[in-house]
Amino acid sequence: MKRKYIIFFLSICTLTGCWDHRELSDITVVTGMAVDKSDDEKYMLSVEGINAQELNVKTASGFAPSIIFTLEGETIAELARKMNIGVSKHLVYSHMKTLIIGEEVAREGMIEFLDFLERNREIRDDFNITIARNVKAKDILTVTYQFQKSSALKIHTQLESFVQNWGGDPHVRLSDVIKAWTSPGSQPIMAALTIKGDPKKGPSTDNMKKVTPDALVTVDSLAIFKEEKLIGFLPLEDTRNILWITNKIKKTAISVPCKKDKFLAIRIYNTKTKIKGKMKNGRPSFYVKVRAEAYLDSSQCLEDLTQINTYSNFEELTEKEIHKGLSATIKKLQQEYKSDILGMGEILYRQDYESFKKIEKEWDKSFQDAIIDVDVKVQLRRSGIRTKSLLSNQK
Amino acid sequence: MYYGNSEKASQKKWGENVAPIKSIRTLKKKRISWEEKLNREVKVDNDKEVQRIDNHSIEQLKMEITGAFGNTADLKMVESTEKGILLFYLDSMVDSKTVKDTTPVIYRTDRELSTVKELTSLCNEIFGGASFQLVGTMQEIYTAVLDGCIVITIEHLNQSLAISMMTDEKRSVSEPTTQTVIRGPKDGFIESVSTNISLIRRRIRNQNLRFERFTIGEATQTAVYIGFVNGIANNAILEEVRNRLKKIKVSAIFESGNIEELIADKTFTFFPLALNTERPDTVAANLVEGKIVILIDGTPFVLIVPAVFVNFFEIAEDYYQPYFLASFLRMIRYLSFMIALLTPSLYVGVLTFHHELLPTTLLLSVIAQREGVPFPAVIEVLLMEITFEILREAGVRMPKVVGQMVSIVGALVIGQAAAEAGIISNIMIIIVSITAISNFVSPVYSFAAASRILRFLLIIFAAVLGLYGVLIVLVAMVAHLSSLRSFGIPYLAPIAPFIIEDQKDVFVRFPFWSMKKRPKYLRAESEPKIFMESSPSPPDKGGGNNK
Numbered sequence: 001m002k003r004k005y006i007i008f009f010l011s012i013c014t015l016t017g018c019w020d021h022r023e024l025s026d027i028t029v030v031t032g033m034a035v036d037k038s039d040d041e042k043y044m045l046s047v048e049g050i051n052a053q054e055l056n057v058k059t060a061s062g063f064a065p066s067i068i069f070t071l072e073g074e075t076i077a078e079l080a081r082k083m084n085i086g087v088s089k090h091l092v093y094s095h096m097k098t099l100i101i102g103e104e105v106a107r108e109g110m111i112e113f114l115d116f117l118e119r120n121r122e123i124r125d126d127f128n129i130t131i132a133r134n135v136k137a138k139d140i141l142t143v144t145y146q147f148q149k150s151s152a153l154k155i156h157t158q159l160e161s162f163v164q165n166w167g168g169d170p171h172v173r174l175s176d177v178i179k180a181w182t183s184p185g186s187q188p189i190m191a192a193l194t195i196k197g198d199p200k201k202g203p204s205t206d207n208m209k210k211v212t213p214d215a216l217v218t219v220d221s222l223a224i225f226k227e228e229k230l231i232g233f234l235p236l237e238d239t240r241n242i243l244w245i246t247n248k249i250k251k252t253a254i255s256v257p258c259k260k261d262k263f264l265a266i267r268i269y270n271t272k273t274k275i276k277g278k279m280k281n282g283r284p285s286f287y288v289k290v291r292a293e294a295y296l297d298s299s300q301c302l303e304d305l306t307q308i309n310t311y312s313n314f315e316e317l318t319e320k321e322i323h324k325g326l327s328a329t330i331k332k333l334q335q336e337y338k339s340d341i342l343g344m345g346e347i348l349y350r351q352d353y354e355s356f357k358k359i360e361k362e363w364d365k366s367f368q369d370a371i372i373d374v375d376v377k378v379q380l381r382r383s384g385i386r387t388k389s390l391l392s393n394q395k
Numbered sequence: 396m397y398y399g400n401s402e403k404a405s406q407k408k409w410g411e412n413v414a415p416i417k418s419i420r421t422l423k424k425k426r427i428s429w430e431e432k433l434n435r436e437v438k439v440d441n442d443k444e445v446q447r448i449d450n451h452s453i454e455q456l457k458m459e460i461t462g463a464f465g466n467t468a469d470l471k472m473v474e475s476t477e478k479g480i481l482l483f484y485l486d487s488m489v490d491s492k493t494v495k496d497t498t499p500v501i502y503r504t505d506r507e508l509s510t511v512k513e514l515t516s517l518c519n520e521i522f523g524g525a526s527f528q529l530v531g532t533m534q535e536i537y538t539a540v541l542d543g544c545i546v547i548t549i550e551h552l553n554q555s556l557a558i559s560m561m562t563d564e565k566r567s568v569s570e571p572t573t574q575t576v577i578r579g580p581k582d583g584f585i586e587s588v589s590t591n592i593s594l595i596r597r598r599i600r601n602q603n604l605r606f607e608r609f610t611i612g613e614a615t616q617t618a619v620y621i622g623f624v625n626g627i628a629n630n631a632i633l634e635e636v637r638n639r640l641k642k643i644k645v646s647a648i649f650e651s652g653n654i655e656e657l658i659a660d661k662t663f664t665f666f667p668l669a670l671n672t673e674r675p676d677t678v679a680a681n682l683v684e685g686k687i688v689i690l691i692d693g694t695p696f697v698l699i700v701p702a703v704f705v706n707f708f709e710i711a712e713d714y715y716q717p718y719f720l721a722s723f724l725r726m727i728r729y730l731s732f733m734i735a736l737l738t739p740s741l742y743v744g745v746l747t748f749h750h751e752l753l754p755t756t757l758l759l760s761v762i763a764q765r766e767g768v769p770f771p772a773v774i775e776v777l778l779m780e781i782t783f784e785i786l787r788e789a790g791v792r793m794p795k796v797v798g799q800m801v802s803i804v805g806a807l808v809i810g811q812a813a814a815e816a817g818i819i820s821n822i823m824i825i826i827v828s829i830t831a832i833s834n835f836v837s838p839v840y841s842f843a844a845a846s847r848i849l850r851f852l853l854i855i856f857a858a859v860l861g862l863y864g865v866l867i868v869l870v871a872m873v874a875h876l877s878s879l880r881s882f883g884i885p886y887l888a889p890i891a892p893f894i895i896e897d898q899k900d901v902f903v904r905f906p907f908w909s910m911k912k913r914p915k916y917l918r919a920e921s922e923p924k925i926f927m928e929s930s931p932s933p934p935d936k937g938g939g940n941n942k
Binding site for chain 2: 020021022023024025027029031050052053055056058059092094095097122124153
């Protein structure tokens with residue numbers, strides 16, 4: 001009996017373990033990956049390995065916060081393993097925060113390397129997927145920044161905060177992209193980034209030392225795909241509206257005109273969108289119901305906020321403004337881009353399966369003729385910590 | 396029970412009954428049937444040589460005693476030839492002042508002392524309430540002398556008189572050094588068992604509180620008492636305790652630890668199977684719950700049996716504090732047990748196998764700190780843990796005069812210098828400290844030993860197998876725990892087997908009025924503990940205190 005136990009324990013120790021044993025001093029954490037089109041071969045992969053000591057306040061000594069190494073090859077998977085051509089330590093991909101895809105790569109529909117990212121054991125599904133607009137993906141990765149120092153970490157934090165406050169990032173992860181790509185009733189979207197300033201001055205520690213950096217990575221727009229191909233970019237305003245329709249928005253703020261050249265600022269802090277889809281007379285029709293709670297953030301119109309009528313008046317104005325924005329975005333998608341990035345097809349698939357089955361093949365065409373009604377109800381709950389505006393007390 | 400001659404007896408016994416040993420293997424396999432066992436035990440009693448004192452003369456008696464005790468310096472014999480009285484005692488064991496005050500009266504008396512009855516009545520007059528017993532055999536006389544009696548023998552009487560005059564040399568009752576409380580009684584047990592019993596008796600003034608005496612240790616003849624509350628303690632467990640104590644045949648018992656090892660259900664375990672305490676209030680509370688205590692003369696540590704896993708997280712103060720605080724602190728204790736057990740191994744496992752488990756910023760910060768550390772994580776951990784164990788042992792053993800050295804050397808030299816020299820990382824110091832501090836939270840010192848030793852096993856498994864290894868050890872540990880029993884009670888009760896009624900006093904402590912019954916797992920003879928109808932509340936709500 002005892003011998004059995006001994007054999008059991010020995011086999012645990014000898015048959016398993018150790019193969020994935022890596023000391024911390026032997027690894028470099030990869031935080032970002034940039035994929036560009038290569039001139040000679042298919043891909044050009046750049047990875048950002050973090051110099052952990054530079055990110056720690058106590059040990060930082062002013063050197064570059066990370067190292068970016070680029071290789072060219074036919075598959076991303078091979079390149080990811082070949083990085084030791086130039087990098088000393090073992091690269092660990094599990095903490096990758098940002099993936100930046102070059103515009104060219106996306107336009108030519110070469111995003112099939114996502115298969116590697118999904119297949120790999122180490123890589124997780126919690127990194128941002130972005131498109132580099134007008135610049136090379138590698139350039140975006142190389143721009144330094146004062147706070148997170150590494151570009152990939154900065155972008156990750158930046159997009160997260162943006163989603164929380166205003167909603168300009170579609171907040172897509174690998175699984176979202178793949179789901180949108182493969183399902184019949186929706187199309188992938190990604191955030192598009194660009195560099196403000198001189199991309200050549202980005203990869204220097206001097207960039208971190210300036211109050212107004214020479215190069216700064218900014219959120220530019222929303223990249224719209226049709227299948228695997230990038231077909232265009234939508235401005236940030238539309239990005240927010242798309243998130244609103246797809247019920248992904250957390251908080252946002254809008255400016256509503258109340259008089260000529262006078263605006264209200266409305267802060268939306270709680271909102272929900274429900275979509276009902278149905279085939280009506282051979283045309284898909286959708287009813288988008290938006291319900292939102294908001295408070296008045298600022299008012300340039302001097303109306304009496306002690307009166308309930310003022311509130312309902314403001315509510316109406318806001319509803320109209322939102323309605324206008326959402327409808328315009330939908331129209332743009334239907335007529336200009338002809339791509340169902342809203343996932344309306346999926347809604348129809350769920351709610352009216354029989355009809356959707358019939359038009360599944362030419363859904364993109366049906367989407368263009370779809371009737372999409374938007375119904376917005378806003379409830380203005382309060383007006384900040386002030387009732388009367390300071391403007392009403394003017395001399 | 397006296398075992399003065401049993402050495403000889405047992406030799407004979409084994410020589411006669413056991414077949415000659417062929418090989419160790421056959422010896423191991425041989426099973427002894429119950430009847431054989433019982434017969435043997437009876438025989439031991441018959442074999443005893445009974446040496447009565449019926450017709451000894453004083454001279455003969457003196458010879459016998461000097462023969463038995465040799466020329467030991469503290470044996471005093473006082474003889475009065477004209478009356479035929481022989482009085483002897485161990486100088487070191489009796490209170491000399493009392494002897495001086497009382498014994499001369501025996502010599503001065505004019506009474507005839509020709510019968511035992513007359514002797515008894517005389518002694519009643521002289522010694523009053525002091526307990527005495529009549530002893531008839533040499534064996535009994537020896538034991539009485541060793542117990543601190545003076546023995547009075549009169550020529551040709553078939554019984555002698557042994558009067559207990561034990562010295563009262565003991566330290567005074569003081570605060571326990573190992574199990575301290577903020578709120579609660581501050582007295583602790585001392586080395587004298589009679590004082591300890593009185594401390595318990597003063598808390599439970601109940602005729603059902605019983606103590607039974609055993610004498611264990613053939614060389615030391617140590618007095619061991621078991622205490623229980625009749626009608627509450629489970630009779631079967633009580634009988635088991637008695638049996639196990641009776642079966643002990645060793646030459647010496649000095650501490651409750653000796654007894655604990657000899658009566659435990661299983662000794663190949665890191666976990667203690669009996670609770671030890673220095674606190675009379677803990678003992679009293681446990682007695683009333685239905686447990687049995689074992690007191691050993693010469694040590695302030697008292698054993699409480701049966702003890703289950705959760706008992707080692709309960710302290711007396713839990714019941715003196717508000718129940719919210721008590722519950723919180725109890726959970727802190729469970730938590731710190733896990734911390735003490737797991738932190739170093741999790742550190743090794745996560746840092747060498749599972750980098751993805753840490754948040755990125757934490758990982759980067761750890762990497763930055765470990766930059767330049769020459770050792771792998773496991774060596775670093777073992778180095779620091781062993782250093783800490785050495786420091787701890789030194790701190791306990793070191794003479795108090797040089798005690799401060801430990802803290803200086805430990806904190807400054809080992810901790811700070813090692814980190815500054817870059818031999819270990821700063822985070823390692825945090826890990827070692829939190830582990831050490833958590834380990835000290837354990838209310839019972841012997842229980843902390845379990846996590847102290849298992850920790851190293853876990854570190855080694857984590858180094859080889861990562862968190863998978865940690866899991867393996869934990870699974871094995873839980874399997875082992877559930878196989879343990881303390882006097883027949885499953886060690887993990889009332890968690891496994893799960894007893895819903897007992898959950899009121901496991902991870903949290905319910906208010907006093909709601910714990911109406913004694914713990915089920917102890918199988919107490921009588922269950923109700925609180926006789927109030929309901930919780931205290933205003934009269935119109937029908938509160939229990941206002942009826």
